[in-house]
Amino acid sequence: xxxxxxxxxxxxxxxxxxxxxxxxxxxxxxxxxxxxxxxxxxxxxxxxxxxxxxxxxxxxxxxxxxxxxxxxxxxxxxxxxxxxxxxxxxxxxxxxxxxxxxxxxxxxxxxxxxxxxxxxxxxxxxxxx
Numbered sequence: 001x002x003x004x005x006x007x008x009x010x011x012x013x014x015x016x017x018x019x020x021x022x023x024x025x026x027x028x029x030x031x032x033x034x035x036x037x038x039x040x041x042x043x044x045x046x047x048x049x050x051x052x053x054x055x056x057x058x059x060x061x062x063x064x065x066x067x068x069x070x071x072x073x074x075x076x077x078x079x080x081x082x083x084x085x086x087x088x089x090x091x092x093x094x095x096x097x098x099x100x101x102x103x104x105x106x107x108x109x110x111x112x113x114x115x116x117x118x119x120x121x122x123x124x125x126x127x128x129x
Contacts, residue, residue, distance in 0.1 A: 011083040
């Protein structure tokens, strides 16, 4: 059985950092506080990104196409020790289009409390009228 986390986990810190970094890419310098040096990030069906330098570069590129972004999520600690965040995210692209997605992120965490593997899947939310 899983339980809802009531304290901030490394996955919570990661999601909050991503929302803040959209407006200040210098905050990507904080990635070592949430990811292990050789961590892997795989979003959707994209190729996995491995290692802190590649992860930072990936997010810089991703954020160049996004003007604003905001997540809402609930984090659960799973029996196998992974963290799971059910999330919704909405935002505005750099060219002014609105977007919304709903998804799940799973994080494997090492003994130092850093993410070693992050996997996210999502589906597009219905269009905003």
